[in-house]
Amino acid sequence: MMQEQIIRTDYAEVMQKSYVDYAMSVIISRALPDIRDGLKPVQRRTLYDMYELAIRYDKPYRKCARIVGDTMGKYHPHGDSSIYDALVVMAQDFKKGMPLVDGHGNFGSIEGDGAAAMRYTEARLQKVTQEVFLADLDKDVVDFMPNFDETEKEPTVLPVRLPNFLVNGSDGIAVGMVTSTPPHNLGEVIDAVKAYMKNDKLTTADLMQYIQGPDFPTGGIVTNKDELLNIYETGSGKIKLRGRVEVEQDKGGKLRLVITEIPYTMIGANIGKFLNDVYALVESKKTTDIIDISNQSSKEGIRIVLELKKQTDVDNLLALLYKKTRLEDTFSVNMLAIADGRPETLGLKNIIEYFLDFQYDLTTRKYQKLLAKELEKQEIQEGLMRATDIIDLIIEILRGSKNIKQAKACLMTGTTEGIRFKSNASERAASALDFTERQATAILEMRLYKLIGLEMDALLKDHDATLKNIASYKDILENHKSMSRVISHDLDMIKKTYATPRKTSIENVGAAVYEEKKAEAMEVVALIDRFGYAKTIDKATFERNKEAALSESKYVISCMNTDKACIFTDTGRLHLIKITDIPFGRFRDKSIPLDNLGNYDSSGENIIHICSLASIQDSMMLFATRTGMLKLVKGSEFDVSKRTVAATKLADGDSIIAICTADNFNQLVLQTENGYFIRFPMMNIPEMKKTAIGVRGISLGSGDSVKAAYPLDSSQECTIIHNEKELLLNKLKLVNRGGKGTKVRV
Incomplete structure (x- = not known):
């Protein structure tokens, strides 16, 4: 029995090695495309399987x-969903510049609808896939490797004859890296490749005389033309759409805005998000120009219609849509692919170089194979032509031989032993024969009709x-030429x-500048209930409903609509809301909840005080904390541009219990x-400044804390309920701050 051997090693080393192995497996074998054919392994295997199953463009669809x-059974031992998802994407013309699969059935929509289950849909190869991606597989132009269980062979790369990495683009997430390449126009890419073949000294700027930029299947407009050169030189950057x-x-x-092409990044669920964002702009009164919005898109194309009021400033509204919705978006470019067996971010020139190296390799192997076949054909043809000149001798050899082996040996080496000849001259002639094995085989298999004159001419x-x-x-x-x-x-x-033809326009467009319409100044009343829900009404409406408004609202703030609301919370923060x-x-x-209007989070902080900014500009604000810290702060310190600031500094574990003027x-x-x-x-x-902690107002006993703070006007009586009895605060002994205070039992 073999004795077990325990290998002691550091746990961190084992984890590091295992993780690196896993990461490289994901990078090389799953997530990133090969620069040569622009395909990930799952895409390559799916197309090759369709080729093997003979699901051609001119044959019926298959499930x-x-x-x-x-x-999955032959080449890709992973989940069926990953294979089907790859198949679906290769059939979607709104995701791929050149679909590689011809789908029949529900393969999803540009608005994010998913494809039907694989048992319902059918597919076959596109003509371009068959003729440009798979046509030369039978000519030994690429290497084959064993599949996962070594029962089949699969190509390491497909013999693609166009720069698919650029034409169709790619996207994928590996471990620690991501690839994101936009699709390009086929004609432009081919023109650039041909130009580089003629002059390999061309720079990226020269190549961009042919390739203007990305060409997305959804069309749209690229707005940062001047930044594209740097993106194509480095292989990474951001394209604005x-x-x-x-x-x-x-x-x-009446005017209407009609969106006929969308940014590539909007396809899918983001179309619905765009519609919701427009609804939100209308609901929040960011714009009052939009009367209605409808999605009239169909199989014919995108058509999203925004009905507008008369006299709408269209340019200003468009600028708002560009800034606040995904009508303007960015596409992150990172042209990462597997090149020479390792991941590499490539510029445009490098991509073309790798493609051409691959094409020269494919062409070399293809014509080596074709040359070998033609040389074999030449050998056979020359043997048949020579045989027709001595056909009588060959017939005599065949009639005198006992078997094919004996006749073939005579044709190849002139061996006449055991063969009956009519004359010694025939035997001497036969002994001089030296046909090759291929020629001898062809002669033995030749049919007599080949001796007809016309057949000889054809030969x-x-x-x-x-x-x-x-x-x-x-x-x-x-x-080489x-x-x-x-x-x-x-x-x-x-x-x-x-x-x-190209679908996407390449332009230089300045950033959208939206001029927010200044609201007409008017006096309003903000009503905020105990649940933190807020609204504003005009002064006249408040006066008509004053009793109900006061009973239903915790905060009633009279102010101008140009003012800001100050929300002070127990965490010492100030939230400013227009x-x-x-x-x-x-x-x-x-x-609507105050949570929806700013950075205030009702789940993490409680409102202590709400007022308008204008009302405290010339006032002193009193801050009192649970540990008895006090200070006065000028209200003008809270007139800041930020939406959220620290209203005061708090010690660890402390919180605000009162804020007032x-x-x-x-x-x-x-x-x-x-x-x-x-x-x-x-x-x-x-x-003090708002950044100070303050001074001590009362010395607290163990486990005690400040419950409330009551500002008093000594000329007016102030009564509270303490221990279920009334307590007149004005009768309390007047002392200096910082003492222990008096225990009141009442």
Whole structure:
């Protein structure tokens, strides 16, 4: 019995090695495309399986479930969903510049609808896939490797004859890296490749005379033309995209914006998000120009219609849509692919270089194979031509031989032993024969009708054609210019057959500048209930509904609509919200949560005080904390541009229990949880900056904390309920701040 051997190693080393192995497996074998054919392994295997199943463009469709199952069983031992998803994407013309699969059935929509289950849909290869991606697989132009269980062979790369990495683009997430390449126009890419073949000194800027930029299947407009050169030189950057918008006007003078092309990044669920964002702009009164919005898109194309009011400033509204919705978006470019067995971010010039290296390799292997076949054909043809000249001797050999082996040996080596000849002259002639094995086999298999005169003429013509082919193939293999002409001719034929006009415009467009319409200044009343829901109404409406408004609202703030609401919370933060951001309408209109209007989060902080910014500009604000810290702060310190700032500094574990204006008060009473009270002059509290912690107002006993703070005007009585009895605060002993206070039992 073999003794076990325990290998001791560091756990961190094992984890590191295992993770690196996993990462490289994902990078090389799943997530990133090969620069040569522009395909990920799952795409390559799916197309090859369809090729093996003979699901050609001119044959009937086959169920996708059959294709997925066969691919998974033979070549791709992963989930069926990953294979089907790849198959679906290769069939979607709104995602791929050149779809590689011809789908039949529901393969999803540009609006994000998913494809039907694979048992319902059918597919077959596109003509371009068969003719440009798979055509030369039988000519030994690429290497094959064993599949995962070594029962089948699969190609390491497909013999693609166009720069698919650029034409169709790619996207994928690996471990620690991501690839994102936009699609390009086939005709432009081929023109750039041909130009580089003629002059390999061309720079990226020179190549961009042919390739203007990305060409997305959804069209749209690229707005940062001047930045594209740097993107194509480095292989990474951000492309700015806009949808294409047309302005229509009906007979009544009403305007409508019609979106006919969307940014590539908007396809899928983002179309619905765009519609929701427009609804939100209307609901929040960011714009009042849009009357209605409808999605009238169909199989004919995108058509999203925004009905507008008369006299709408269309340019300003478009600028708002560009800034606040995905009508303008960015496409992150990172042209990462597997090159020479390792991941590499490539610029445009590098991509073309790798593609051409691959094409020269494919062409070399293809014509080596074709030359070998033509040389074999030449050998056979010359043997048959020589045989027809001595056909009588060959017939005599065949009639005198006992078996095929004996006759073949005579034809190849002149061995006459055991063969009956009519004369010694025939035997001497036979002993001089030296046909090759291929020639001897062809002679033995030749049919008698080949001796007809016309057949002989055809053989001579075939031989002449074979000699020409041999000369041509040798020239291609031995002369770089000849091979370049062949590759260029193939590219010309592909362009002529499959190129389409450009869909995406490339322009230089300045950033959208939206001028927010200034609201007409008017006096309003903000109503905020105890749940934090807010709305604003005009002053007259408030006066008519004053009693109901006061009973239903926790905060009633009279202010101008140009003002801001200040929300002070127990965490010491101040949230500023424009009054115009709070919905304005009728008294019974629905309020919206303050959470929706700013950075205030009701789940993490509690409102202590709300007021308008204008009302505290010239006032002193009193801050009191749970640990008894006090300070006065000028209200003007809170007039800041930020939406959220720290209103005060707090010690660890402390929180605000009271904030108010102190202008009309000259004394302050603090009450603790354990029933201690202290009254002292307001002048004992110093004025400080909002960044200060403050001074101590009361010395707290163990486990005690401040419960409430009561500003007093000594000329007016103030009564509270303490221990279910009334307590007149004005009767409390007036002392200096910082003492322990008096225990009040009442």
